[in-house]
């Protein structure tokens with residue numbers, strides 16, 4: 538039998554990431570300004586990098602506990618309490634993972650039986666649907682809409698619930714739309730979760746990057762802690778993507794089940810990265826807040842300037858993405874992005890990469906230097922004029 542025929546059938550149900558796909562094209566193009574990648578452009582603050590060098594010098598290079606270093610879990614517990622107002626026991630209710638990516642995978646595999654349904658709001662981060670499929674569950678999509686600022690409507694959510702629904706995945710602030718949920722809106726969602734006895738996986742990796750008002754978590758509502766897995770990590774706010782440190786906080790039984798998977802597949806998150814995370818959480822807050830302030834200035838700039846060029850969309854209240862509509866140009870999001878890349882020298886991501894509901898939109902990241910944002914706006918303006926001229930011929 539050829540290896541291709543021998544491979545797991547489940548894999549044929551998922552495609553390649555639309556973002557990676559597009560960026561293979563970008564990498565072959567010179568002089569491009571990228572507003573494409575979902576990665577901070579800041580170097581990891583020096584005190585954090587120094588802590589990892591020091592950990593290496595001290596020879597802290599062995600395995601750690603499967604759950605992660607207890608010193609780190611204690612700091613996570615304090616940090617999360619301040620961030621969302623929920624207290625987790627560092628000994629039993631927290632696991633350190635290889636990014637939120639691994640935490641998501643473990644959380645789903647620990648919860649889902651074959652054919653269980655998991656509700657996902659879309660446009661959404663590219664991993665959710667494939668990870669549910671790989672866990673042998675069935676992803677059920679609830680579309681969110683620009684007219685509702687891409688918030689999840691409790692009514693639309695409830696319509697999708699069936700006797701097979703096991704959980705919902707929430708992601709606020711949302712990649713790619715920049716949407717956030719208010720305390721009141723989350724309360725309405727929590728009531729539905731309760732009513733139907735569901736579980737929640739809430740990916741709040743962009744929590745600190747909330748520019749308007751306070752960040753709220755569904756985990757903080759009465760009766761939600763015991764049915765919610767809160768996922769967070771250091772990749773975005775601390776600019777530590779390559780360190781690969783994330784974590785999950787939730788009910789003891791759910792964490793124990795995740796540890797079972799994690800201990801056989803990963804064993805533990807990298808030790809040196811865990812020492813860097815200790816430094817970040819204990820001494821890195823000021824540096825983090827400086828970066829968040831800078832993102833806010835860039836958000837203001839990009840939103841104002843792209844809107845005035847006709848690329849209008851929801852004001853991104855969180856994350857480092859702006860998700861404007863391109864419907865008036867009569868191009869698919871892929872063609873729009875491909876032509877802007879080829880003819881205008883700016884890389885953005887087609888909205889279709891984030892699910893069907895993302896068609897008609899593009900994702901522009903403002904995790905880029907201010908000068909690059911300025912240059913990108915100039916290039917986009919020139920290219921839009923060109924395609925408008927062509928359309929009027």
Ligand SMILES: Cc1ncc(COP(=O)(O)O)c(C=O)c1O
Nearest residue numbers: 575636637638662712770772783
């Ligand atoms: C919503 C969301 N969740 C999770 C991740 C992955 O994060 P990590 O680097 O912690 O694996 C990303 C990365 O872009 C993301 O946007």
